[in-house]
Amino acid sequence: xxxxxxxxxxxxxxxxxxxxxxxxxxxxxxxxxxxxxxxxxxxxxxxxxxxxxxxxxxxxxxxxxxxxxxxxxxxxxxxxxxxxxxxxxxxxxxxxxxxxxxxxxxxxxxxxxxxxxxxxxxxxxxxxxxxxxxxxxxxxxxxxxxxxxxxxxxxxxxxxxxxxxxxxxxxxxxxxxxxxxxxxxxxxxxxxxxxxxxxxxxxxxxxxxxxxxxxxxxxxxxxxxxxxxxxxxxxxxxxxxxxxxxxxxxxxxxxxxxxxxxxxxxxxxxxxxxxxxxxxxxxxxxxxxxxxxxxxxxxxxxxxxxxxxxxxxxxxxxxxxxxxxxxxxxxxxxxxxxxxxxxxxxxxxxxxxxxxxxxxxxxxxxxxxxxxxxxxxxxxxxxxxxxxxxxxxxxxxxxxxxxxxxxxxxxxxxxxxxxxxxxxxxxxxxxxxxxxxxxxxxxxxxxxxxxxxxxxxxxxxxxxxxxxxxxxxx
Amino acid sequence: xxxxxxxxxxxxxxxxxxxxxxxxxxxxxxxxxxxxxxxxxxxxxxxxxxxxxxxxxxxxxxxxxxxxxxxxxxxxxxxxxxxxxxxxxxxxxxxxxxxxxxxxxxxxxxxxxxxxxxxxxxxxxxxxxxxxxxxxxxxxxxxxxxxxxxxxxxxxxxxxxxxxxxxxxxxxxxxxxxxxxxxxxxxxxxxxxxxxxxxxxxxxxxxxxxxxxxxxxxxxxxxxxxxxxxxxxxxxxxxxxxxxxxxxxxxxxxxxxxxxxxxxxxxxxxxxxxxxxxxxxxxxxxxxxxxxxxxxxxxxxxxxxxxxxxxxxxxxxxxxxxxxxxxxxxxxxxxxxxxxxxxxxxxxxxxxxxxxxxxxxxxxxxxxxxxxxxxxxxxxxxxxxxxxxxxxxxxxxxxxxxxxxxxxxxxxxxxxxxxxxxxxxxxxxxxxxxxxxxxxxxxxxxxxxxxxxxxxxxxxxxxxxxxxxxxxxx
Numbered sequence: 001x002x003x004x005x006x007x008x009x010x011x012x013x014x015x016x017x018x019x020x021x022x023x024x025x026x027x028x029x030x031x032x033x034x035x036x037x038x039x040x041x042x043x044x045x046x047x048x049x050x051x052x053x054x055x056x057x058x059x060x061x062x063x064x065x066x067x068x069x070x071x072x073x074x075x076x077x078x079x080x081x082x083x084x085x086x087x088x089x090x091x092x093x094x095x096x097x098x099x100x101x102x103x104x105x106x107x108x109x110x111x112x113x114x115x116x117x118x119x120x121x122x123x124x125x126x127x128x129x130x131x132x133x134x135x136x137x138x139x140x141x142x143x144x145x146x147x148x149x150x151x152x153x154x155x156x157x158x159x160x161x162x163x164x165x166x167x168x169x170x171x172x173x174x175x176x177x178x179x180x181x182x183x184x185x186x187x188x189x190x191x192x193x194x195x196x197x198x199x200x201x202x203x204x205x206x207x208x209x210x211x212x213x214x215x216x217x218x219x220x221x222x223x224x225x226x227x228x229x230x231x232x233x234x235x236x237x238x239x240x241x242x243x244x245x246x247x248x249x250x251x252x253x254x255x256x257x258x259x260x261x262x263x264x265x266x267x268x269x270x271x272x273x274x275x276x277x278x279x280x281x282x283x284x285x286x287x288x289x290x291x292x293x294x295x296x297x298x299x300x301x302x303x304x305x306x307x308x309x310x311x312x313x314x315x316x317x318x319x320x321x322x323x324x325x326x327x328x329x330x331x332x333x334x335x336x337x338x339x340x341x342x343x344x345x346x347x348x349x350x351x352x353x354x355x356x357x358x359x360x361x362x363x364x365x366x367x368x369x370x371x372x373x374x375x376x377x378x379x380x381x382x383x384x385x386x387x388x389x390x391x392x393x394x395x396x397x398x399x400x401x402x403x404x405x406x407x408x409x410x411x412x413x414x415x416x417x418x419x420x421x422x423x424x425x426x427x428x429x430x431x432x433x434x435x436x437x438x439x440x441x442x443x444x445x446x447x448x449x450x451x452x453x454x455x456x457x458x459x460x461x462x463x464x465x466x467x468x469x470x471x472x473x474x
Numbered sequence: 475x476x477x478x479x480x481x482x483x484x485x486x487x488x489x490x491x492x493x494x495x496x497x498x499x500x501x502x503x504x505x506x507x508x509x510x511x512x513x514x515x516x517x518x519x520x521x522x523x524x525x526x527x528x529x530x531x532x533x534x535x536x537x538x539x540x541x542x543x544x545x546x547x548x549x550x551x552x553x554x555x556x557x558x559x560x561x562x563x564x565x566x567x568x569x570x571x572x573x574x575x576x577x578x579x580x581x582x583x584x585x586x587x588x589x590x591x592x593x594x595x596x597x598x599x600x601x602x603x604x605x606x607x608x609x610x611x612x613x614x615x616x617x618x619x620x621x622x623x624x625x626x627x628x629x630x631x632x633x634x635x636x637x638x639x640x641x642x643x644x645x646x647x648x649x650x651x652x653x654x655x656x657x658x659x660x661x662x663x664x665x666x667x668x669x670x671x672x673x674x675x676x677x678x679x680x681x682x683x684x685x686x687x688x689x690x691x692x693x694x695x696x697x698x699x700x701x702x703x704x705x706x707x708x709x710x711x712x713x714x715x716x717x718x719x720x721x722x723x724x725x726x727x728x729x730x731x732x733x734x735x736x737x738x739x740x741x742x743x744x745x746x747x748x749x750x751x752x753x754x755x756x757x758x759x760x761x762x763x764x765x766x767x768x769x770x771x772x773x774x775x776x777x778x779x780x781x782x783x784x785x786x787x788x789x790x791x792x793x794x795x796x797x798x799x800x801x802x803x804x805x806x807x808x809x810x811x812x813x814x815x816x817x818x819x820x821x822x823x824x825x826x827x828x829x830x831x832x833x834x835x836x837x838x839x840x841x842x843x844x845x846x847x848x849x850x851x852x853x854x855x856x857x858x859x860x861x862x863x864x865x866x867x868x869x870x871x872x873x874x875x876x877x878x879x880x881x882x883x884x885x886x887x888x889x890x891x892x893x894x895x896x897x898x899x900x901x902x903x904x905x906x907x908x909x910x911x912x913x914x915x916x917x918x919x920x921x922x923x924x925x926x927x928x929x930x931x932x933x934x935x936x937x938x939x940x941x942x943x944x945x946x947x948x
Contacts, residue, residue, distance in 0.1 A: 001548055002549065002772045002773050002808060002812065003808065006808055006811050006817060009811075009812060009814075009815075009817055023544060023813075024544075025580065025584045025815070026584065027537070027541070027584075028538060028542055028566055031538035033581050033585075034535055034537075035535060035585075036535055036590075036592065039535060039536060054850070054851050055880045055881070056875070057880065057881070057882035059510035059513070059849040059850055060849075061507065061508055061510055061513060062507065062513060063501070064501050064502060064505035064507070065597060065613060067502065068498065068502055074475055074476065074479045084560060084561075085560070085561040085563065086558060086559070086560055086561060086570075087560060087561045087562070092502055094502050096560075109499060110500065110501075110507075111509075116510075118510065123539060125539075127563060139538050139539060139540075147885070149885070151885035152885060152886050152887045155864075155868075155885040155886075158868075166875065166876075201475075280865055298475060298476045334480050337480055337483075338476065338479055338483060340483075341483075341497075341499070375533045376531050376533055390626075390629075391754055394751055394754040398636070398754065398755045398756065401636070402640075405529070406528060406529045406530075406531065407529070407530075408530070411623070411626060412626050
């Protein structure tokens with residue numbers, strides 16, 4: 001069949017453009033391949049993140065790319081329409097995972113785990129409108145770190161913020177700000193502003209748009225579309241423009257209305273504790289308590305946070321412009337209970353690093369710089385200057401591989417020396433091990449340093465050591 | 475909604491088993507989660523494989539988990555029925571990838587790449603009958619290494635076999651054997667045995683069953699189901715029982731019938747060259763030219779190979795029993811051309827490591843041994859012996875994190891020292907940094923070695939160095 005199809009395609013191609021129009025050579029909408037160069041950058045970002053997660057003692061787990069459809073049902077609110085379903089081919093109904101949090105909760109409930117600190121780096125799937133230049137894809141990586149378990153308040157929550165701070169500092173993406181709020185403060189605020197209980201979630205999702213829309217538009221959505229009273233909306237408007245640090249928390253704890261609300265008081269008390277811990281970590285400079293932060297997902301129950309990169313507009317340091325969220329997370333104490341047959345809860349707090357956006361930025365930075373990215377780690381090219389030395393090259397490269405040296409050779413019987421040297425230039429291989437008649441007689445190999453063109457004869461028995469020494473320096 | 479569902483589930487649970495029967499807490503059939511311990515073993519296997527691929531100068535790429543359905547169409551013969559399709563939710567028709575070879579060929583054609591050596595490690599999907607205890611899943615990893623490009627014969631092919639040899643030696647799974655054959659030799663053999671051209675592929679797939687079925691059964695399938703003449707089947711029977719090394723190749727090159735067939739002659743000539751290169755690599759001891767090796771997939775065009783683990787039956791070294799394939803691959807010179815609008819070919823040869831089976835074996839080995847697998851890399855636990863030192867622990871752990879030390883602490887205000895030490899025992903953390911009133915006054919930290927219970931006071935400014943020194947030894 002394969003041969004027949006190939007023949008047919010060939011025939012069609014000869015007929016002109018007809019064949020082409022029949023078969024589209026592309027990846028699915030909203031997805032992409034990663035080239036070796038992109039992979040090299042991706043690995044660099046992953047390494048920084050994984051190193052941080054491991055520094056904080058996290059274990060790692062993995063879950064399947066699809067879940068039973070019912071596992072995802074009722075977890076994402078309106079966004080459920082973005083879930084990819086698999087075709088019913090007989091058997092179970094399956095969906096591609098939408099995030100790593102719900103599979104994590106399912107994993108905890110299924111294995112009756114009440115206590116774990118884990119990270120999980122994997123692809124998730126959303127049938128969203130892709131905006132690939134801004135790093136928004138239908139298939140994209142999430143890098144999640146979560147702490148599950150019943151602990152003393154705000155200690156794991158503070159660690160999650162420390163982790164965001166460490167990763168964004170390490171990656172050197174420019175100045176950033178981590179906004180923090182608490183679902184309980186939001187709910188308390190809605191209550192004292194006169195929002196009916198039934199409208200909490202929908203008003204919350206309006207507030208969530210404040211980073212993209214001006215207050216006036218959000219207000220008219222609340223009043224116009226969602227039927228909130230103008231007075232309640234205006235009271236919300238007073239609160240959501242507030243942001244600050246410990247001083248603001250103290251101020252709100254004195255607020256005559258908020259301080260009377262049980263939920264808000266709890267949230268503000270915990271927020272104060274959180275800021276004390278963050279002060280001990282020395283990171284409050286980048287943290288901002290922001291009453292307009294709401295976060296879309298339904299399952300948050302306590303602290304929520306979001307990190308954004310801030311850009312100075314030109315040189316006038318007038319106002320910093322947010323270029324979008326690069327990390328987010330929060331506390332979700334109810335999600336595991338949704339999976340437990342007896343509803344037993346496992347409190348969780350976690351953070352998700354927005355790797356695709358970070359990756360886009362890193363890629364642009366590399367593109368803009370003169371840096372040449374190597375896509376292999378090859379230490380030495382085994383080459384020859386004369387003909388008929390294929391067997392000798394094979395023998396030598398085999399010795400080097402067996403000694404753990406990263407080595408390549410051209411797959412030609414009689415390659416030209418110039419081509420071999422050019423290959424090193426192109427791919428960044430630092431050394432060339434050249435075998436020739438004379439070297440073989442003398443029991444040596446000519447080792448050439450590509451950068452300096454320096455050449456030395458090295459005794460064959462010393463070659464491995466010599467290559468190791470010369471490549472460990474860089 | 476989330477809260478409501480949780481409430482409902484809770485209510486149902488109180489009613490008894492009803493709630494349970496409604497919601498099944500499991501992963502989809504044929505899939506599994508990886509626990510931290512399994513991940514630790516998996517990482518170990520991956521590392522060995524990736525190190526080998528990099529030693530051979532491979533770049534790495536990644537492709538989406540799904541492809542356009544038509545990309546996979548017509549590549550897998552009968553096995554196409556095992557492809558997972560996505561539900562048509564509007565837009566393109568998509569399928570989960572079935573292997574990494576077809577996406578690789580699509581990637582080469584799409585990007586007009588005629589020359590690359592790459593590896594790709596990712597999950598693939600087959601709606602097959604799972605046999606999970608034997609490492610057969612519906613979602614499983616493939617680890618592929620491929621060399622694409624027009625090169626002198628058999629040099630890349632020999633390197634693929636060297637790679638299999640290196641990886642299986644490195645992983646110490648026990649004795650192994652790499653069977654080698656060539657599609658051209660098979661086709662030539664079929665021709666001289668009197669198999670009609672139209673029956674080549676179907677007879678080939680019968681031969682492929684010889685590792686699981688005795689010759690008699692395969693013969694009756696050929697004659698009974700597939701309508702081959704008994705004479706032709708018997709002639710095939712003569713050939714497929716042959717296996718050996720260079721001597722067998724020489725013998726077949728003299729075979730009066732085979733030597734007259736152009737394809738077989740080409741294949742045998744290349745096989746001889748391959749064995750010469752494998753001799754230079756010093757690995758012929760584990761390589762066997764085996765005329766019964768056929769490999770299922772349609773797209774192979776030249777050399778094919780498969781590695782199996784061999785087990786000595788008890789102590790009598792009578793006959794070695796194959797416990798199944800752990801690697802396989804071959805040459806597929808036509809596949810990329812199927813994607814190119816003009817049918818331009820890019821010759822390819824590659825190997826796929828059967829990681830799930832290897833992983834199952836490794837897991838059993840670890841289970842059987844007394845080895846305790848660590849699931850974190852934490853170097854030190856920050857602890858206190860007295861109450862009210864949470865702030866001091868937070869300050870110290872923050873210093874350690876910032877210095878790159880992998881550190882944990884218990885998320886308790888006032889944990890008991892015994893619990894903190896027990897946590898180290900349980901998780902394998904080698905050191906404890908203990909802060910106490912006296913230590914704080916003296917500007918020191920008490921460093922305890924968990925294994926020996928040795929305790930030393932270390933000056934706070936020297937703590938990072940001391941931890942690094944003590945943990946780099948192991």
